[in-house]
Amino acid sequence: MHPAFSVIFLTTLIGAGQGLFLALYTAQVYAAFKLLPAQDPVGFYALGSLIALLLLIGGLAGSFLHLGRPERAWRSAAMWRTSWLSREVIALPACMGAVAAWGLVHYTAWNPTLFTVGGAFDVDLSFLVGAVGTVLCFALFICTGMIYACIKFLQEWATPLTVVNYILFGGASGFMLATAFAAWQGSGLVDFYGGWAIVMTVIAFVTRSASLVRNARLKHKSTMQSAIGIRHARIEQKAQGAMAGSFNTREFFHGASPRKYRFVKWVFLVLVFPLPLLLLSAGLATQAFGLLLAAFLVQYLGLLAERWFFFAQANHPQNLYYQTV
């Protein structure tokens, strides 16, 4: 498939935004159970959710660049019963709404206690809004992953690992950003977030490696023989019906040389996993904001390369009809 930069930015930006929000809400839940110190509602929760919201808005803007007719985008919420893309179109604004509401509740300090559980634990408004936001974040991760995983003949994508990777990459980059944010705000959560960023990056390394191994051993079901229905070991295309390119040659081929293709794979394997972990460890040891921010930025750059490779690796069966001019 041809990697479209609009979709690369959409998936990486909203992933980091969702991850950051999950990190912020995790801290609130821990604080509610007195496991972590409570944070400043305005300086930490509200400002953090604003950053998460900006990332989500950036992703949404990227998605509009992907459309041929962006002015009709509102129509795309219609077919949520059958289409994962339509479900994502609903989940993304819902998620943005929840993140904004959660930030507003903290910013305005209008946070009434709704009910009390067991006579001791107060459930306030921000707790409830954050829980809804968490559910929506996960729903959005699943929608985004399933858009790719549900196309069964794009065999490189049609695996549960696709969804798992989207969740873990979003979580890892979000917690990485939360670590830097906590250091910037001087809160005591740097080690907490840093620890989880390491855990998620390591698990993501395992699952992404699993999908790379799976795809390397993949046997494509469609062949030249099944494509034109002629049983012969040697079928060679002589003409594809157009002398210059067509939509079919532009949309479904990545067009990069084998060298560049392999290079991007190693770039993402280095930039997403070992390098940010090194920077993060150094940052945690020195509590240096610059190093922690660099860890996030390096991993984000790596994720752009990872998403490029994710698209380029998918081999569409229609390519069998477009082997040569």
Place this chain on the structure above:
Amino acid sequence: MTQLALVIDLNVCVGCHACVTSCKEWNTSGTAGPMADMNPYGLDPTGTFFNRVQTFEVGQYPNTETVHFPKSCLHCEDPPCVPVCPTGASYKREEDGIVLVDSDKCIGCKYCSWACPYGARELDEDQKIMKKCTLCVDRIYDESLPEAERKPACVNACPTNARLFGDVDDPDSEVSLAIRENGGYPLMPEWGTRPANHYLPRRKTRITIHADELVRADNPLKKERELPMPDAKDPTLDETTSW
């Protein structure tokens, strides 16, 4: 149920591209809007087509065969492109099974083209919406046309009659007979899309001749030569000539 479809006879197709040009000629002023050509006289022309004829070479020289292969939307009975459409612009008509795109609803997200294993859908570079074969839906029901012309433009144009059009759900239709009796097959059956369009394979007429069939054991000329009468003891065809 009715499922309109094309049956394309690869045994007859000569790869003349008449179906391609007639399709473009009819449909560029049809209901799906113009089929834009970008940079048509430049170095790198490209354009929207509903139908393309591709050419494949099967086998190794000298035992090769050139197969011309027209490819358009197969109007699948279980079309994977329809449920993925977020706006409902892609739909399959209940009444005749034609898969269409509502050009007023399409947002040009290209997701349906990803979900078609055959590459039958193309994004129009000018209108930025998805275009595909309509089976000339604006022609086949047009009562102002003579009845014989109420067929897709490609079918009318084919000089070798390689393209048949009809209802594949009617067991007695011309297309159903052709599929059943001439080995019609769908493309990429492995994905369960159940394409309505079928292809008829290359067919060869071969007879097997054994060596003894080339030499007649009893040559009638021989009898004429041996006048006036064969001897009763001579070998003959059968009892009737042995007198």
